[in-house]
Amino acid sequence: MEGQESQVKELGMSRLMFYRHLESVETMRSYWELKQVQLKNLEQLRDKDGKEKSKVYPKGSKTQKKKKPLDTTDLVSAGLEEVQKLNEQNTQLSHCAAETAASTAVPLDLIEEEQEGEGYRDKKELVEEAARDEETVAELLLIKEEEEKEEDEETEKEEELLLSEEIQQAASNSSGQTNENITITLESHEEHLDITCSTKRHVSDENLETDDLKKSRVEEASEEEEKEGLKEGEEARLEAAEEGTEEERKDVEPVLEEYIIDSSPPPPALFEHRLVTTKTHQITSYYTINKEEVLGGGRFGMVHKCVEKSSGLILAAKIIKARSQKEKEVVKGEIEVMNQLSHSSLIQLYAAFESRHEIILVMEYVDGGELFDRIIDENYKLTELDTVLFIRQISEGLQYMHKMYILHLDLKPENVLCVSRQTNKVKIIDFGLARRYKPREKLRVNFGTPEFLAPEVINYEFVSFPTDMWSLGVITYMLLSGLSPFLGEDDNETLNNILACQWSFEEAEFADISEEAKDFISCLLVKSKSWRMSASQSLKHPWLSDRGLHYRLHQKKNKCHSSHAPPPQA
Structure with a gap:
């Protein structure tokens, strides 16, 4: 008897393992069938969206027709129906196994309890997987909607830029254009933007809020464009009025004439600015002084024309009588001052020579007179x-x-x-x-x-x-x-x-x-x-x-x- 009981237990356990294996195979098959259904639905959605994309014409109004996005509940319900069918098949198989093992009451009861527990767990896992799949599908749809929103925003911006350019060109080309024409154009553009915004409303509350925000932004932009267009039209009208009355103003207002005087500085000296100190050499060794040609004179002495022997440069030699040391210090003070002055409007010093009774300053030469x-x-x-x-x-x-x-x-x-x-x-x-x-x-x-x-x-x-x-x-x-x-x-x-x-x-x-x-x-x-x-x-x-x-x-x-x-x- 004990051997028979052991054989029955082994038979029951082998059958239980077989049914469990069968159930896992069926579960995997149902899972993959559900995935295939979801992928087919997504491909259909992608194909439809690709065919129904809107076209923006540069000079026409934008017309977009979009189908209402598929509800995720339809996909989920279709998947749940498949899961329910598979669960019914599993329960039928479990009932058959219970009938064949009626002779072994106590062990089979335990087996049935285990089967029921395993079936409950399998159902629970299937429901959880279905929920996860539902979340995945919802996420994919949200991503798709966000992409569509971005595309719509880009097309809106392009159209607004095109319309603003047309308004500016019209204002600049036609000076006689009135503010009424610009207002009508902007009003039609505003109505067109309202229609475009109305076609983009979605079912969810979040999408409705974002659409309202976009609409308010577009309305603000259109108001700003309208103000700019009116301002440009007014400026164009004023310019036309000014052009029309230009001849009249010429008769009434005197034309302001200007004369630009020659404010350029005098020509600079023919040599660079120098820091001069007095030399005790004979000036005749370096310069030829023409004592007969006098350029000027005064209390200090006389100015003669001279030429540098080495370069042939024409200069002026100012001969100052300085017998005492005090008189020589005064002349050296003049040399010190001229060393600090380098300007085209001021005469420049070239060299200085000191002798016993005089100091000679060699300077820039000009021949225009006093x-x-x-x-x-x-x-x-x-x-x-x-x-x-x-x-x-x-x-x-x-x-x-x-x-x-x-x-x-x-x-x-x-x-x-x-x-x-x-x-x-x-x-x-x-x-x-x-x-x-x-x-x-x-x-x-x-x-x-x-x-x-x-x-x-x-x-x-x-x-x-x-x-x-x-x-x-x-x-x-x-x-x-x-x-x-x-x-x-x-x-x-x-x-x-x-x-x-x-x-x-x-x-x-x-x-x-x-x-x-x-x-x-x-x-x-x-x-x-x-x-x-x-x-x-x-x-x-x-x-x-x-x-x-x-x-x-x-x-x-x-x-x-x-x-x-x-x-x-x-």
Whole structure:
């Protein structure tokens, strides 16, 4: 009996193992069939989506027709039906196994319990797998929808760019286009965008929210484009109106004419700037001085033309009498000042030679003569515009000197040389009385030419940069009128006139002079030095910088010091 029971148990166990194996095979087959169904459905969806993609035409409205995305519940329900059929087959097989093992009640009952447990677990696993498959399908569909959204956004952006370009081209090409046409175009575009947005609404709430956000953004963009289009149309209309009235405005408004004066600097020296020290050699060993040709002279000595033997360079030799050591120190101070000045409006030093009774300065040569000669020459027709050119160059030279903290202190027409007789280029010369300005050291001087002295020099007060600007005002007055503003019967009367600051524009020579020139002089001949224009300010004054004024002066060609000018022809 025990052997039979053992055989029955073995038979039951073998059958149980067979049924379990059979069930696992059926489960795997149902799983793969479900996967194949899902893959077929996805391929069908992909094919349909590929066929129904929208087309965007550059100049037409966008029409998109999309089918409603397949519901995932249909796919899941189809899979569940297959699972239920397989479960029914498994239960039938389990019932057959129970009938064949009726003789062994107790062992088979245990087997049935185990089968039921295994069947429950198999069903549970199948349901879980189906749920996972459902999640996978849902994820794939969401990814597909996101890709479609991105494609739709790209097509929207392309269409908006095309429409904005068309609006800009229309506004620029047709100046007579009205705001109504632009408004209609933008309204139709806005309606078209609304229709496009309405075709993109999805079933889920999240998709609806994103569509609403996109629609609001598109509406904002369309409003901005509408404003820009209206603004461009208004600008085009204004331009057309301006073009239409251009001829009328020409008749009413005068055309502003300009004249650009030759504000280029004077030609530089024919040699590089040098740091000169006095040599004790004989100057005749290096230079040939023409004592018969005198270029100028004064209290210091005489200036002659000379030629460098080694190079043939034409220069000017300034011979200064200096017998005492004190006199020689004064001349060496002039050399020290000239070593610090490198500017095209200032004469340049080339070499210096010292002997027992004199010091000779070899300098840059210019052959235009003194500016004073042009003032007193009745045959030279000096115009106000010529004076502008002269004063501008002198102001530039003074501006450079003052930046280098050097005061000239002897500025007058005799110390301004013309580069040539054909041009209006000038250079400042004679730095014998120049001093270095030191703010902490109060400088007083008691020298200079009386009619060009500033009030602070006469009062033996501290001098500074405005001292040179007073002298510039006197030179300007003389160039425009041919008169000296403070000149008296003798030096005492001249100095008293300067201290009283007595001068005016009542002379007939100022009848044709511009108001800007008079204002320029008035800003310089001010008794208090703190109220005078600086060199930089003088260059910005309208008389020296206004091109419109220069055009009027060029057209007028008014002569300075009209008493020297020939009478007008009848």
